Amino acid sequence: MSLRIALLGLLSVSGPASGYDLTKKFETSINYVWQAGHSQIYPELAKMAADGLITVEPEGPRGRKIYTITREGTDELHRWLVERVPTDPVRSEGALQAFLLPLLSAPEALDVLSRLTAAAETRLADLRALRATKLALHESDQWKIGYYALDLGIRHALTTIDWARHTAAEIDPGSA
Amino acid sequence: MSLRIALLGLLSVSGPASGYDLTKKFETSINYVWQAGHSQIYPELAKMAADGLITVEPEGPRGRKIYTITREGTDELHRWLVERVPTDPVRSEGALQAFLLPLLSAPEALDVLSRLTAAAETRLADLRALRATKLALHESDQWKIGYYALDLGIRHALTTIDWARHTAAEIDPGSA
């Protein structure tokens, strides 16, 4: 369901686009909230067209197919946004390592923590870079799309880094 | 893979247990980092036994089967903890709503934010309650298992609440 919503959202914001275009947007823009590859996107677009949420204009330049959101699609998207109670199943390898951390010796645990910190720092840098470019060329009217989610992601990364520092100090008071 | 690790972790911490016991632990303890139901757990235990990571003592009281972690299982678990670089695919309905928030009118967006806040507050309360009981009866030696992950979860929930308040104020400066 959410893949469908993400696609409707992108089509709604940036107008008609091909599966290829949308795949690129998944790689470069929406990927920090939802991920999908072309092998998942192409079949989903076909189903969405069959369901009347989008229309297809076949045969652009290289067999390129342009999809446009319909009124029904816009309605479906709006309904999901205002009605859907989000359920985010917790399934995180990082949190699982945190959970089982006491099974390790202090030096091993500190290693794991520094790895988790490094991952969070990389993510933080990526998100901040994205925000910087976003702010620099802020895409006309719709520049706010993605902005709040970016902020949320940055805050979560900072929180993870903070937690790791705090936890390391608790495991080894000397290393702080 | 991670389901397997979670099961090995629980067996390592609390000693031999049945599929039923482990299912209960998934519901009550490890569920805030990894979720699974019995229909996923039973077949996985069978595979793990076939792979030599655990052994089975069949036929307790009601057809109850007791699983015990082997040396190989312990090694596999340890290796995963110290070597595995965690990859947490981002796929969050809540973040997707945040991403698409600017598609809504201000009042609609504020509604969505208050729903996200409510969800985070519920989670926060759950995690704090868990921590309180955990600290009260801190299970002998192994009470620290799960503790750091609990702390991480609580911090993330607080961050989400903070973000939602901040974002609401940005959308409607009057409502703050």
Place this chain on the structure above:
DNA sequence: AGCAACATGTAATTGGTTACATGATTTA
């Protein structure tokens, strides 16, 4: 006797990843 909790499984379906497969256009 009946209900709740214990206890284990399988089947059907959906969602997602990796790998396979093919062809068109642009650019160096």
Place this chain on the structure above:
DNA sequence: TAAATCATGTAACCAATTACATGTTGCT
């Protein structure tokens, strides 16, 4: 003309959810 990028698809597999299915023990 060769490589890169554009462009679309399918197949095999793994992970996860929901529903179906069955039997046991303890308690009231």
